[in-house]
Amino acid sequence: MGTVQPQKEHQESTTNLTSQNWMERGQRVLIPTYARQPLVLVRGQGVRVWDVEGREYLDFIAGISVCNLGHVHPQVSAALNRQVQELVHVSNLYHIPNQIELAERLTDLSFAERAFFCNSGAEANEGAIKLCRRYAYERFGPERYQLICMHNSFHGRTLATLSATGQEKFWQGFAPLLPGFAFVPFNDLEAVAQAINPSTAAILVEPIQGEGGVQMPAPGYLEGLRQLCDRHELLLVFDEVQTGMGRTGKLFAYEHFGIAPDIMTLAKALANGLPIGCLLATDQVAQVFGPGSHASTFGGGPVVTAAAGTVIDIISQPTFLAEVREKGEYFKTRLQQLQARHDLIKQVRGLGLMLAMELDRDGGPIVLACRERGALINCTQGNILRFLPPLLVTRDEIDQFLTILAEALKAV
Ligand SMILES: Cc1ncc(COP(=O)(O)O)c(C=O)c1O
The missing domain is CATH 3.40.640.10 (Type I PLP-dependent aspartate aminotransferase-like (Major domain))
Incomplete structure (x- = not known):
């Protein structure tokens, strides 16, 4: 209590560190309030993020509905750059x-x-x-x-x-x-x-x-x-x-x-x-x-x-919002088609691009199976998969994600 600790050697070089290295360092110093996924993300662009090893992921959780304009949006970054100089x-x-x-x-x-x-x-x-x-x-x-x-x-x-x-x-x-x-x-x-x-x-x-x-x-x-x-x-x-x-x-x-x-x-x-x-x-x-x-x-x-x-x-542009509604409808319909093929899916619900799939079982293995195939989603309440992609996701990216989800559902 209150004694002076000798200075610790935290400052290892950060180049060439693997995900495993970062996770071990985090486990030593962070208060363990999160059940984090074993993933160390270091770069993002639009609907995609990359981990330390350079693996690419489709981000269908967007920082839990935070990066609605995707990662590193050019106009947002430009506004930030301007302001930090002022x-x-x-x-x-x-x-x-x-x-x-x-x-x-x-x-x-x-x-x-x-x-x-x-x-x-x-x-x-x-x-x-x-x-x-x-x-x-x-x-x-x-x-x-x-x-x-x-x-x-x-x-x-x-x-x-x-x-x-x-x-x-x-x-x-x-x-x-x-x-x-x-x-x-x-x-x-x-x-x-x-x-x-x-x-x-x-x-x-x-x-x-x-x-x-x-x-x-x-x-x-x-x-x-x-x-x-x-x-x-x-x-x-x-x-x-x-x-x-x-x-x-x-x-x-x-x-x-x-x-x-x-x-x-x-x-x-x-x-x-x-x-x-x-x-x-x-x-x-x-x-x-x-x-x-x-x-x-x-x-x-x-x-x-x-x-x-x-x-x-x-x-707030009406055309942007209309596209969110239209892409949300498309995504939901495609999720309902998956439901028709998989008994483990109890319900598909949501509005716009806030969508979910309720399962008859723990969703953890599907989150893992999606991650292994390059897509990030979240599971809430144990059995509800939540899909919150950036709002500027394209139909093509929704299709890519659905291919991964379909494979993950088959795999579990
Ligand atoms: C509906 C709602 N309210 C409040 C919060 C808390 O927000 P924050 O984590 O920024 O404190 C959340 C976070 O998930 C939320 O979903």
């Missing part, structure tokens, strides 16, 4: 033109009138939870603070967002969690209506549950939540950290449903790989936050907002 950081003690322009774009393109920037999805949701509490406190008094959240949801790993996440496996060993969260089954409007009581301030929901296995909202469900919120003067919060930024074929998933939330959170793909989070709200809700009520040192800095401004200009 100014990297000043903090929110000052006004930041790129941040203001990004807030203007996001509010022009959504229901929202105001934006706050932070650095991750969890942080955006923390901000949303605080905003709900402050709004309810100002309007209705201190007895109103509870958020109704959904079973199987995922909102992040900070203590507040973990407390809002409806999956007990993530809570293990972190008690006591934050009070003020109630849980009901996803897609059960009656359960939400029953759960509303005088302490309820808001309803927090992912329009499509991502980590929970690409679980789709039942017809009328999100609209029903909107009605309940209106009837009981509650705030409706959509966590669009995963579903936002064109992933479902609309810029924001809520646009599919003809309703809007009062608060929305974004992160992941907003800056195509640089850390960013965003809290968006109507003017009426946002005005309960004043100077000092919330802050972030790095939030909305010049570099990350330069990238995000470029990302949103590209993704």
Whole structure:
């Protein structure tokens, strides 16, 4: 405890190191919070990534729905290069033109009138939870603070967002969690209506549950939540950290449903790989936050907002979004054709390029078989394969991927 350690010799030469070398070094020094795949990726271009040994992979997970414009997008890289020559950081003690322009774009393109920037999805949701509490406190008094959240949801790993996440496996060993969260089954409007009581301030929901296995909202469900919120003067919060930024074929998933939330959170793909989070709200809700009520040192800095401004200009183009919908339909139809040939596939579901295949068994061997054949996918909830390719994936690349997936399904 507290003794001075002799300087360690970490700085081996990094040339000629194999994947195995890197994995062993990582295992020695990193806190082992991830069950990482045995892969060391060092280069990316579009829908492809390469490992240390030069092996090529089709990336159908895109950093978990982050690199929606693929790896090393030329326009995003150019915007970053320009900005890092000018100014990297000043903090929110000052006004930041790129941040203001990004807030203007996001509010022009959504229901929202105001934006706050932070650095991750969890942080955006923390901000949303605080905003709900402050709004309810100002309007209705201190007895109103509870958020109704959904079973199987995922909102992040900070203590507040973990407390809002409806999956007990993530809570293990972190008690006591934050009070003020109630849980009901996803897609059960009656359960939400029953759960509303005088302490309820808001309803927090992912329009499509991502980590929970690409679980789709039942017809009328999100609209029903909107009605309940209106009837009981509650705030409706959509966590669009995963579903936002064109992933479902609309810029924001809520646009599919003809309703809007009062608060929305974004992160992941907003800056195509640089850390960013965003809290968006109507003017009426946002005005309960004043100077000092919330802050972030790095939030909305010049570099990350330069990238995000470029990302949103590209993704918000109607033709770009129409192509996402069209390619998503094609991909889904082809996955359904695979389902017809393989009994182990229980269901194919999703929207746009947020697709999943539920299996009757553990999906790990298929993830491995795909990787061995040069394609990266993810398995969530043990048996649900998740497909989240970059949105600029071509039909040809979808076909290449499907050939690999078909072989992997045959092999297991
Ligand atoms: C819907 C949703 N909300 C929040 C988060 C947390 O985001 P982050 O890992 O950037 O904190 C995630 C991450 O997977 C997510 O999918």
